[in-house]
Amino acid sequence: MKKTLFVVAAALIAGSLAGCGGSSAGETSGAAGTETTAAETTAAGGETKAADAQATTAAAPSGEMKKIVIGASPAPHAEILKAAAEVLAQKGYELDIKEYVDYIQPNLALESGDLDANYFQHLPYLESFNQENNTSLVSAAAIHYEPFGIYAGKTKSLEELADGATVAVPNDTSNEARALLLLEAQGLIKLKEGAGLTATKNDIVENPKNIKLFEVEAAQIPRSIEDVDVAVINGNYAIDAGFKVSDALAVEDSQSIAATTYGNVIAVREGHENDEAIKALVEALQSDEVKAYIESTYEGAVVPLY
DSSP, X not given: OHHHHHHHHHHHHHHHHHHHSOOOTTEEEOSSSOOOOOEEEOTTTOOEEEOOGGGGGSOOOTTOOEEEEEEEOIIXXXXXXXXXXXXXXXXXXXEEEEEESSSSHHHHHHHHTSOSEEEXXXXXXXXXXXXHHTOOEEEEEEEEEOOOEEEESSSSSSTTXXXXXXXEEEOSHXXXXXXXXXXXXXXXXXXXXXXXXXXXXXXXXXXXXXXXXXXXXXXXXXXXXXXXSEEEEOHHHHHHTTOOGGGOSEEOOTTSHHHHXXXXXXXXXXXXXXXXXXXXXXXXXXXXXXXXXXXXXXXXXXXXXX
């Protein structure tokens, strides 16, 4: 009994130190759960190693909360997860949210088992990431979509765009295609027939204003907006930068191919889609409480898909 109490106390102390320490680049621990690292110490050498990722979804002793570790971009995903944490607590789960400011690390952390799930990306990006990085991540459910918007930089309206104007667009394959489709919908360019969701700048067949595309990492576009005429910004990065949908010069139509394709998903490692913890997480995110939170908080910048 004394040995058990000692182990529990040691774990609590380790957890508090982890919560006070610095995070790795591009990552911070979330507020919904206290950050801890599952570890075990060998009797021979005191060697510490990460516990198997399955431990986070295993059944906990009666009365104890089971932990789900999830990666997310700060807005709106981490905010939505914090709202879902209250629903999950009623199901016996504690949500430990780790925030990331890029699109690469949360997928790598999920693949390596440091996360049980992540919530920041749409399915086309996830599939593209798998192909490019030889990972095996899948969608457990689609939760919402965020309309892409065109926002003013040095030029305050699309009608005022001068010949040779510069337009910032995301530089990753799936998001750039989405940006090009939005530009085409506004009559600024015309894409090769059938280019669709695989469109690249090489598929532009008409460019009456001779606009120049400034390709940049999606998260950096809001910081670059003062240097370009207009910018096409991902919904989550627009929210994080303080932009509102009502500020946009143009927004994806709710019936567009992009809106119906780019739902943001809960991603997990292949084979874990039906884990009890993941099913509980999806149910919480698709609850009436979370839907009401999304609709009242984001005013059309985030649209539930359920």
